[in-house]
Amino acid sequence: MSTKSIKSKNDFSTEEKIKNAARIVFHKKGFAATRTRDISEESGINLALLNYYFRSKENLFNIIMLESLQGFFQSMSSAFNDETSSLENKIEILVNNYIDLLIENPDIPIFILSELRTNPKELISKIDIKKVLLKSYFFKQFQSYVKAGKITPIHPMHIMMNLAGMIVFPFIMSPGLKEIGGIKQDEFNKLMLQRKAMIPKWIQAIIKVK
């Protein structure tokens, strides 16, 4: 009891230092390519401390991954499950939230997706994505718009893919864009800010295509 409280006084600093370093390195290189020594160097702490605080590389990774998943999907969940907003409004909010999030954390998508390829089951089990996506109010609303003849009847997954593709994909290909097109970071961000306004309009145009 007193152990815990005493521990946390100074632990917090070191534990957080390790986690922050782990987040940076894992996000940049993925699980397999990061060595525990990379994390210890990045954080400036002794290698043994990593195991002292987190027991194992894998355990530390799982913590970082869980936080990353939550951070990434909570925006989606809140935007998709708001029952007071229109479909158009949900999309605007989603696009806005995500582009802001991704400008701050551009490495999250490729991090999640490349780990997803290795162990999809374990990753998916960490978060209740069905609730976020398939059972979301967004999906129900989409179906009712279709029935009302407001939008073209297609599988709502197409819209999800288009939204995700238009929002997320640029960040995934950005290392390439910078290298190829000589696009600088601020130039890239400027394009992304343009997209905040444009993607909702594009989606509106798409769902009216016959």
Add this chain to the structure above:
Amino acid sequence: MSTKSIKSKNDFSTEEKIKNAARIVFHKKGFAATRTRDISEESGINLALLNYYFRSKENLFNIIMLESLQGFFQSMSSAFNDETSSLENKIEILVNNYIDLLIENPDIPIFILSELRTNPKELISKIDIKKVLLKSYFFKQFQSYVKAGKITPIHPMHIMMNLAGMIVFPFIMSPGLKEIGGIKQDEFNKLMLQRKAMIPKWIQAIIKVK
């Protein structure tokens, strides 16, 4: 001289076996997560043969990566640099080619993109992407369409991102879709075939948005 010809008689089979196995494993797990032993098991050959034929894991990886890059970008290059086709036509051809390619090789995008994040410079230098993309006839044609007032004046990179996002991103998130939505492989492919027809229309709608 005779060495070479004699060698290649039986080498071909083994060398190809190793390369094919390497392609499968590298595409699935990436460079850092694949062990040379994985490749030897996948191919059924002795571990030492990998080094006998390819000198090192890294060298073998570079060969696979180069072929993957070429396979991936040659479709784009040929579609984009055809001076006889209209912009609309180029997009149709591109979408068709790529969705077919990706249904056959769904792991290529995440493979390329996740390696791209680690060493963008080395990867980009392997292929002259500027010629394929920025200096392509597609880009010039796009600009002339803008000048003629046929389409809304935006940075052509937005169209590139939308195209890439709508075509490629679904394949990157497909492990997740299958796990979450219970979408089976053939169901997924069916959706992708639908997209072959729809993406060109969607892009047309997008470039007319004001």
Add this chain to the structure above:
DNA sequence: AAACAATTTAATCATTTGATTAAAAATGAA
């Protein structure tokens, strides 16, 4: 068949890497 070259195998190395341990240092309580 004999000789030579190419291919394959089994055993082993050397390095990397995740993890542990024992001791030292720092911190807080009495």
Add this chain to the structure above:
DNA sequence: TTCATTTTTAATCAAATGATTAAATTGTTT
């Protein structure tokens, strides 16, 4: 201060992994 607990360090371990070597096998040429 003194003692106990927590935190940190340096050294080391054990397993994994990329690579090599020497010997065995197979195939080709004469």
